[in-house]
Amino acid sequence: MIDIQQNSPLVLLQNLGFWKAGEKIKRTSVPGESNMNLVLRIETNQGSYILKQAKSFVRKYPQIPAPISRIAFEYQFLRQLDSNPFLASLSPKVLHYDAPNHLMLLEDLGEGSDFLWLYGGQGPLTSEEIRDLVNYLMHLHQLEITNFPATGAMRVLNHEHIFDFPFRKENGFDLDSIQPGLQEESMPFKTDTDLKQRIQALGDRYLADGKVLMHGDFYPGSWLQVASGIKIIDPEFGGLGDAEFDLGVFLAHLDLSAQSEDLSDQVRKHYLLPVDWSLVQQYRGVEILRRLIGIAQLPVSLSLDTKKSLLARARTYLLS
Numbered sequence: 001m002i003d004i005q006q007n008s009p010l011v012l013l014q015n016l017g018f019w020k021a022g023e024k025i026k027r028t029s030v031p032g033e034s035n036m037n038l039v040l041r042i043e044t045n046q047g048s049y050i051l052k053q054a055k056s057f058v059r060k061y062p063q064i065p066a067p068i069s070r071i072a073f074e075y076q077f078l079r080q081l082d083s084n085p086f087l088a089s090l091s092p093k094v095l096h097y098d099a100p101n102h103l104m105l106l107e108d109l110g111e112g113s114d115f116l117w118l119y120g121g122q123g124p125l126t127s128e129e130i131r132d133l134v135n136y137l138m139h140l141h142q143l144e145i146t147n148f149p150a151t152g153a154m155r156v157l158n159h160e161h162i163f164d165f166p167f168r169k170e171n172g173f174d175l176d177s178i179q180p181g182l183q184e185e186s187m188p189f190k191t192d193t194d195l196k197q198r199i200q201a202l203g204d205r206y207l208a209d210g211k212v213l214m215h216g217d218f219y220p221g222s223w224l225q226v227a228s229g230i231k232i233i234d235p236e237f238g239g240l241g242d243a244e245f246d247l248g249v250f251l252a253h254l255d256l257s258a259q260s261e262d263l264s265d266q267v268r269k270h271y272l273l274p275v276d277w278s279l280v281q282q283y284r285g286v287e288i289l290r291r292l293i294g295i296a297q298l299p300v301s302l303s304l305d306t307k308k309s310l311l312a313r314a315r316t317y318l319l320s
Contacts, residue, residue, distance in 0.1 A: 072099060293311070
């Protein structure tokens with residue numbers, strides 16, 4: 001496997017063999033923060049592309065092993081969207097897939113930014129943005145799937161960090177290093193037998209193959225705002241599962257970014273497919289918990305009291 005690094009010599013990239021005749025690489029840059037994979041914007045004399053390569057670990061947390069097969073899974077996901085013009089228009093097109101080197105060359109959707117700024121309280125989502133995001137999920141959850149692989153290793157990895165690791169009493173992760181006092185606030189959720197039983201049952205359901213294609217990580221870091229509108233990226237945690245999971249994650253991040261309850265109501269109003277909203281609430285609750293007391297922290301600017309209130313709300317979502 002060719003190990004591409006952020007500072008790889010251009011000659012290494014030039015020799016990968018998928019460029020057009022006479023195409024020469026001019027420069028590379030990092031288009032934005034990527035938690036899982038190496039991601040580079042590659043500019044040539046004929047265009048601009050996004051190169052994505054999986055490694056055997058999580059890019060942001062190198063100490064955490066991760067299935068290198070995730071790039072193949074994402075490739076299969078994106079190819080499924082080709083049959084739906086709406087979904088294809090909101091997703092990057094695969095230009096080249098290199099299985100031996102675990103990389104893809106993708107269409108460059110253009111200069112833009114993700115929505116991580118929401119966590120800093122810099123403004124709300126608009127009603128139009130909510131409709132666009134819900135429309136993506138509705139089209140995705142109705143997509144007719146052909147020859148899609150069964151639940152993969154990435155789902156198992158995600159399961160550990162959503163339903164297991166955050167609720168271990170001794171998991172080696174000192175939450176006080178994130179915010180003083182957070183470790184103590186987390187303990188009731190690590191020792192609540194009823195809550196942990198509900199989370200375990202929910203996790204078992206998450207691991208089973210469902211009937212719809214879900215994105216699997218539908219949060220502001222996977223939403224990209226470019227000149228032509230909102231695009232959706234990074235479906236490597238996706239696969240056949242519950243529509244309720246995508247909706248629960250969506251709503252949880254409206255909570256975590258302090259969006260108004262009116263926007264959550266709009267999600268429910270615009271999502272018109274049959275769905276179990278009590279199951280949505282359970283997924284919503286566990287996503288809030290794992291983002292506040294698990295290792296997958298967000299750039300939130302929340303006081304300890306606010307986090308305490310969100311944790312209590314999440315428990316209600318799970319057990320009510």
